[in-house]
Amino acid sequence: MRLIELVVNSRPDAGAVGGLRYDAMDWRRLFSRAPNPDAGQAAEDPAERDRKIVLAYHDVTKHGSQRFARGPVDLDWETQPNPFRRWAGAEVLPLAHTPIGAEPRYEQVYVEGELAPHALDRAFASQLFFDSLALSAWKSAGESRWSLRVNPSSGNLHPTEGYLLAPAIAGLSATPFVAHYAPKEHALEVRARFDRALWDSLALGWPAQCVLVGFSSIHWREAWKYGERAYRYCNHDTGHAIASVTLAAAAMGWRATLLDELGSDAVARLLGLGDTRAPEAEEPECVLLLHPQSAERSAVELDDRPIERFAGLTWAGAPNVLSSDHVAWEVIEATADAARKPASVRARAAFESPWPAMPVGDEAISFRRIAHQRRSAVAMDGRSGLARDAFYQTLRRTLPSRAGAPFTTLSWSPRVHLALFVHRVADLEPGLYFLVRDPADETALREAMRPEFTWTKPPGCPADLPLFTLHGGDVRGLAARVSCDQQIAGDGCFSLGMIARFASSIAEDGAWMYPRLFWETGVVGQVLYLEAEALGLRATGIGCFFDDAVHGVLGLRNRAWQSLYHFTIGGAVEDTRIAREPAYATAPAGPL
Ligand SMILES: Cc1cc2nc3c(=O)[nH]c(=O)nc-3n(C[C@H](O)[C@H](O)[C@H](O)COP(=O)(O)O)c2cc1C
Numbered sequence: 001m002r003l004i005e006l007v008v009n010s011r012p013d014a015g016a017v018g019g020l021r022y023d024a025m026d027w028r029r030l031f032s033r034a035p036n037p038d039a040g041q042a043a044e045d046p047a048e049r050d051r052k053i054v055l056a057y058h059d060v061t062k063h064g065s066q067r068f069a070r071g072p073v074d075l076d077w078e079t080q081p082n083p084f085r086r087w088a089g090a091e092v093l094p095l096a097h098t099p100i101g102a103e104p105r106y107e108q109v110y111v112e113g114e115l116a117p118h119a120l121d122r123a124f125a126s127q128l129f130f131d132s133l134a135l136s137a138w139k140s141a142g143e144s145r146w147s148l149r150v151n152p153s154s155g156n157l158h159p160t161e162g163y164l165l166a167p168a169i170a171g172l173s174a175t176p177f178v179a180h181y182a183p184k185e186h187a188l189e190v191r192a193r194f195d196r197a198l199w200d201s202l203a204l205g206w207p208a209q210c211v212l213v214g215f216s217s218i219h220w221r222e223a224w225k226y227g228e229r230a231y232r233y234c235n236h237d238t239g240h241a242i243a244s245v246t247l248a249a250a251a252m253g254w255r256a257t258l259l260d261e262l263g264s265d266a267v268a269r270l271l272g273l274g275d276t277r278a279p280e281a282e283e284p285e286c287v288l289l290l291h292p293q294s295a296e297r298s299a300v301e302l303d304d305r306p307i308e309r310f311a312g313l314t315w316a317g318a319p320n321v322l323s324s325d326h327v328a329w330e331v332i333e334a335t336a337d338a339a340r341k342p343a344s345v346r347a348r349a350a351f352e353s354p355w356p357a358m359p360v361g362d363e364a365i366s367f368r369r370i371a372h373q374r375r376s377a378v379a380m381d382g383r384s385g386l387a388r389d390a391f392y393q394t395l396r397r398t399l400p401s402r403a404g405a406p407f408t409t410l411s412w413s414p415r416v417h418l419a420l421f422v423h424r425v426a427d428l429e430p431g432l433y434f435l436v437r438d439p440a441d442e443t444a445l446r447e448a449m450r451p452e453f454t455w456t457k458p459p460g461c462p463a464d465l466p467l468f469t470l471h472g473g474d475v476r477g478l479a480a481r482v483s484c485d486q487q488i489a490g491d492g493c494f495s496l497g498m499i500a501r502f503a504s505s506i507a508e509d510g511a512w513m514y515p516r517l518f519w520e521t522g523v524v525g526q527v528l529y530l531e532a533e534a535l536g537l538r539a540t541g542i543g544c545f546f547d548d549a550v551h552g553v554l555g556l557r558n559r560a561w562q563s564l565y566h567f568t569i570g571g572a573v574e575d576t577r578i579a580r581e582p583a584y585a586t587a588p589a590g591p592l
Contacts, residue, residue, distance in 0.1 A: 050511035053338035055503075055559065057331060058514070061229040062547035063484060071227025072327065079323045081221040083147070083158045085282075087180055087317030090189040093172055095126040097186065097584065100372060106365040106534050109250045111357040112403040117253035117292030120209045122171035124252060125164065125188070128213075128290075129181050131248035133162045133241065135583035136372050147583070149183060150371055151244040152529060154233035154543050159221040160241045161282055163271045164188060165212035167199045178272055178313075186584060191272045192313040202306040207295035212259075213245050214271045216282035219336065220322065223329045226543075231332045233543050235515040236565055238285045239522015240529075240541075243406040244371075247526070249290050250405035251367050256288045259300060260411040263343030264512075266307050272315045279326040280319070283336050285515070288409065304343070341512035348509060351413035354439060355464060357404035358396060370533045377538040377572035380491035384537065384571025385424040388460055391494070394531045394569070395420075395435050396465055398524050406523055412509075414438040415501045416520045417445065419554055419563070421479035424493045424570070428458060431472035432553070439466060441501060450555030482553060483566055484544040492570025493537065497550050498524060502562035521565035528567050538572035541565065 061069040108114040118124045130150075137148045149158060162181040168174055172188075176199040179188035203210060215238055222230035222237075246256040267284035268274060276282040289300060400407035400414045407414070420433040432453075436442045446455060453470040461467050480490035482497075489495040498521040505513045525541050532539035543565065550563040 047510060050338035051506050054335055054506060054511045054514040057231070057335040058562070060331070061232060063229070063544060064546050064548060069227065069229040071229065072225070075225060076325075079224065079325045081157070081218070081224050081280075081322040082320065083156075083221065084182065084184050085161055085180070085218065085322070086182060086320045087189045087191060088320060090180070090191055090317030092182070092185065093179065093188040093190060095129060095186050095188065096123060098123065098127040098130055100366065100368045102364065102366050104251050104367050105360070105363065106367045106370055106530075107358070107360045107363060109247055109367045110397065110401075110404050111360055112250075112255065112293045112405070112408075114360060115251070115253040115293075117294055120169060120211065122169060125166070125169060125172055125211075126186075127252060128245070128248050129162065129164075129183075130186065131251060131368055131371050132244035133160075133181055134183050134186055136374070137583050138581040140579045140581070141577055147184065148375065150374065151237070151240050152374070152376060152526070152541060153237045153240070154222060154541070155225050157221045157225060158237070159217045159219060159234045160237045160285075161216045161218065162241065162245070163214040163216070165214060165270060165287075167203070167211070168196070178270070178310075180317075189317060191317055192310075192315050194310075194313055198306055198309055201303065204303065205301045206289065207291035209295070210289055210291040212270070212287050212289055213256075214267060214287040215241050215285040216271060216273055217285055218280060218282055218322070219329075219332050220279050220326060223327070223332055224323065228329055228331050229543070230329070231335055232518055232564070234283070235518030236522045236525065236541065236543060238515070239519035240526045241522075242286070242288065242409060242519060243523040243526030245288060245290075246406040246409045246523075247367070247371065247530070250293075253293050254290050255293045255295075256290050256405070256409040257300065258409050258411050259287045259289050259302065260341075260346055261302050261344055262287055262341075264340035266304070266343060269307055269310045272310070272313075274311075275315055275317075276319050278333070279328065280322050284340075286519075338511050339514045342510075345510065347412035347505075347513055347516060349412050351400070351438060351440075353400050353402045355396075355399045355401040357401045365534050370530050374529050374533050375538060375572075376529075376540040377488065377492075377568075377570065378540075378575060379573040380488050380568065380570035381573050382491040384493060385426050386493040386535065386537065386569075388425055388427045390535055391422075391425045391428065392460070392462055392465055392467070394528070394535065395467060396462070397531050398435070398527050399437055399465075406527065410520060410523065412513075412516065412520075413440075414520065415505055415517055416524055416564070417441065417499045418524075419497045419499050419550070420494055421475045421489070421496065422494045423476050423479070423490065427460070429469070429472045430474055430476075432470040432475055433458065434468045434470055436466040436468070442466070445499075445561070448556055448561055453555075478553065479568075482546050482549045483542050483568075484546060486542065486544065488540055489542060489566065489568045492568040494570075495542070495566060495568035497545065497563040498565045498567070499554070499556075499561050500564050501560070503559040518564055525565060525567055528569060532569045535569075537569055539567060539569045541567055
């Protein structure tokens with residue numbers, strides 16, 4: 001049977017939600033956390049109820065060739081959300097533009113200990129945001145003008161907001177503070193100042209020099225265009241932001257660690273998110289601890305008492321209104337509510353990486369140039385190829401190596417593997433391939449997938465790269481078909497689906513693991529974006545795919561494994577009608 005027939009013939013259980021038919025479902029009842037008296041659910045464990053909600057959300061937001069997830073019928077351009085949150089009335093601290101030079105080299109950033117740690121000063125804070133969440137260009141065509149950013153976002157809608165929580169920083173602030181990052185201005189908006197004693201009690205036992213970077217998501221920005229599937233995209237984007245900040249910090253010799261003991265309430269309290277309101281509320285995502293790589297990597301203690309005191313700070317500024325009107329996508333808010341993380345629990349983390357950090361070669365590629373030039377291709381040329389060793393090297397970069405950014409930031413064992421559709425890699429037969437990112441999952445994956453898959457080592461594949469050939473053949477049409485018929489997935493050198501250990505992650509860790517699975521795919525995605533640029537190619541994240549058709553191709557029959565994000569890498573076709581301008585007309589005032 002040809003692979004394309006597998007898609008047509010696969011019979012996924014799309015349409016079924018926890019045993020209910022999707023069409024007949026009572027939405028409010030299914031997505032409500034309140035006990036359902038009809039079903040005698042008064043005694044249902046709330047954590048179990050939350051698991052059911054995220055699983056139901058996942059099922060009903062699957063795209064299929066016969067039915068797309070619910071979204072707006074037409075885009076209402078009048079209500080397009082403003083991509084820039086501002087806190088009116090908050091004190092603004094302009095950040096400096098750090099000129100982009102040849103250093104550090106791209107490969108150095110992935111290896112701890114390669115770069116001397118930067119001092120914690122204004123230049124550090126400036127470069128951290130400049131290389132991660134800042135604007136990278138303005139584009140225009142006809143009457144339209146829009147900005148692009150260093151971090152990617154589905155549909156360029158940018159639901160992710162960034163925050164800095166820091167002690168006094170030379171040249172920037174004489175007191176500890178919480179600030180929102182405003183990308184258009186490349187500036188910090190100070191939401192709260194507090195005294196040194198509170199910082200010291202918060203940071204007790206942490207490395208002497210450290211800051212926190214936090215993220216929130218404005219679901220409405222993404223839901224405006226994508227409707228109910230948007231919650232997934234917001235979490236891809238959080239993952240991209242985690243990787244962007246981690247790598248920007250690594251470029252200055254600093255390490256990032258996700259403080260995942262924190263519950264969502266504590267994240268909201270630390271970032272002052274209680275001042276935002278539905279339908280434009282900021283959903284608390286996570287907080288990263290950043291500190292020099294030379295400091296000991298020890299378990300970080302988190303004390304609730306100083307965090308509680310953030311509720312009593314004086315918070316400055318009022319959030320701007322992003323849209324004149326809104327559509328309520330209740331399913332998203334119900335799912336976000338169910339996926340909020342309780343305090344003091346952590347995801348399963350037993351994982352000893354078998355992979356050392358990759359060796360640093362002498363290629364003179366500037367990391368910062370790569371980060372700032374990163375773009376999504378809108379179309380691939382269907383011609384460009386990739387050398388086999390470069391392909392293997394790119395895949396190697398996505399493995400969670402020991403002592404290397406960005407995967408050491410995540411606190412859980414890897415859950416995401418790559419199913420690859422190879423089209424144009426020199427000396428490699430086109431076909432389906434698979435990269436196992438946690439060797440502990442290999443047996444279960446082999447058992448779950450089609451018995452006819454060969455699981456052989458491709459020619460020339462390095463011994464330490466867990467890459468397998470599954471099935472040879474031309475998979476260009478198949479890749480495009482399962483990617484919502486987007487040609488871009490068949491016209492690159494290769495495309496891929498990120499296959500997550502799904503049901504057991506939700507069952508064993510909790511509903512709050514659901515967004516984290518997407519964060520991990522976003523971190524992998526950011527590495528792929530940058531690798532593509534370093535290869536002289538271009539990547540595009542693909543959020544639109546026919547979920548169960550992908551599962552059908554691989555033979556995955558239930559929720560044990562689910563594809564969460566797709567990607568393609570190839571030679572981009574430039575749209576010459578679009579004009580480009582620099583990200584910032586003038587460098588902000590102030591010394592470096
Ligand atoms: C989570 C995610 C999903 C995306 N899905 C698609 C997609 O299905 N098809 C597509 O052509 N581009 C897709 N993109 C590319 C975005 O449209 C692109 O990132 C956005 O326009 C911003 O442009 P930039 O990446 O050049 O900054 C996706 C990007 C992300 C981050």
